[in-house]
Amino acid sequence: MKKLGIFAAALAALCLATTAASAQKLYWAASGQFGPFNIQGLIPTYPEARDIKIPINMWIIDHPLGLVVFDTGNNVAISDGNCTSHWSQGSCDFLKPSQTRDDVIDRYLERLGYSVDQVKVVITSHSHLDHIANIEMFPNAIHALQKKEIYQAWWPEKFQRPSGAHIMADYDDARDFNYLMLEGDYDLFGDGAIQIISTPGHTLGHQSVKVKLPNTGTVLLSQDAIWMEENLEGHPAGLNYSVLDYFKSVDRLTMMRDLENAPLWFGHSIKQYESMGEKWYD
Numbered sequence: 209m210k211k212l213g214i215f216a217a218a219l220a221a222l223c224l225a226t227t228a229a230s231a232q233k234l235y236w237a238a239s240g241q242f243g244p245f246n247i248q249g250l251i252p253t254y255p256e257a258r259d260i261k262i263p264i265n266m267w268i269i270d271h272p273l274g275l276v277v278f279d280t281g282n283n284v285a286i287s288d289g290n291c292t293s294h295w296s297q298g299s300c301d302f303l304k305p306s307q308t309r310d311d312v313i314d315r316y317l318e319r320l321g322y323s324v325d326q327v328k329v330v331i332t333s334h335s336h337l338d339h340i341a342n343i344e345m346f347p348n349a350i351h352a353l354q355k356k357e358i359y360q361a362w363w364p365e366k367f368q369r370p371s372g373a374h375i376m377a378d379y380d381d382a383r384d385f386n387y388l389m390l391e392g393d394y395d396l397f398g399d400g401a402i403q404i405i406s407t408p409g410h411t412l413g414h415q416s417v418k419v420k421l422p423n424t425g426t427v428l429l430s431q432d433a434i435w436m437e438e439n440l441e442g443h444p445a446g447l448n449y450s451v452l453d454y455f456k457s458v459d460r461l462t463m464m465r466d467l468e469n470a471p472l473w474f475g476h477s478i479k480q481y482e483s484m485g486e487k488w489y490d
């Protein structure tokens with residue numbers, strides 16, 4: 209009986225430890241899709257021309273200490289075919305966004321039983337138009353970005369500007385929000401459950417997120433540090449701030465994957481999204 213008591217106490221302690229060190233659940237959402245377009249438009253060295261579509265992944269993470277959103281997708285203004293009201297004609301013609309109003313992050317939160325005001329932290333991977341663009345819906349949240357990325361957002365390198373990937377109107381009213389300005393990795397709630405991982409290269413201050421879940425285990429949300437499977441075949445993404453840093457970040461994430469036996473969930477893989485998106489992981 210005494211043994212059983214000790215066992216029960218140990219089990220309870222273990223459960224407590226598990227609860228304390230993991231997020232409760234993670235939802236895989238998407239701010240619509242882009243395409244179809246030739247994969248070589250995104251990955252210039254890819255050896256064969258092929259039309260693809262890509263999802264615009266966003267993530268909702270429920271943690272005992274607060275609700276977290278990782279990336280806020282495309283601006284609400286481009287929903288339902290109104291692309292040129294907010295993006296250039298060139299971006300609309302190339303990207304062909306399919307976002308409907310229901311694909312926007314606020315509607316996702318509502319459908320999942322939350323409100324926008326409940327979001328405690330918004331983590332933004334980087335300042336491109338398909339990741340930062342609804343940051344202004346969260347004036348009361350803490351916003352976690354790399355300090356360099358905030359600088360990049362306000363003054364992108366001239367060579368990156370013609371792509372139209374930064375849209376100042378996505379974040380110009382968010383300047384006085386509360387920013388957790390990071391310079392490297394950060395353990396969001398201090399328990400290892402949601403870790404921000406610095407993965408520069410795609411942009412000056414890109415960051416990814418590692419999430420520990422009670423049943424699913426550890427997953428790596430790369431966002432644009434690795435767009436899709438094809439990038440792991442040695443073909444770098446186009447539009448890099450630094451190809452050298454890009455490859456270092458790919459190495460970092462793939463080694464983490466191998467060391468921690470943690471799957472990589474990419475920023476824009478249609479294969480993954482179609483088989484794994486639009487559901488909770490606990």
Ligand SMILES: [Zn+2]
Binds near residue numbers: 334336410432
């Ligand atoms: Zn990007």
Ligand SMILES: [Zn+2]
Binds near residue numbers: 336338432476
């Ligand atoms: Zn992207």
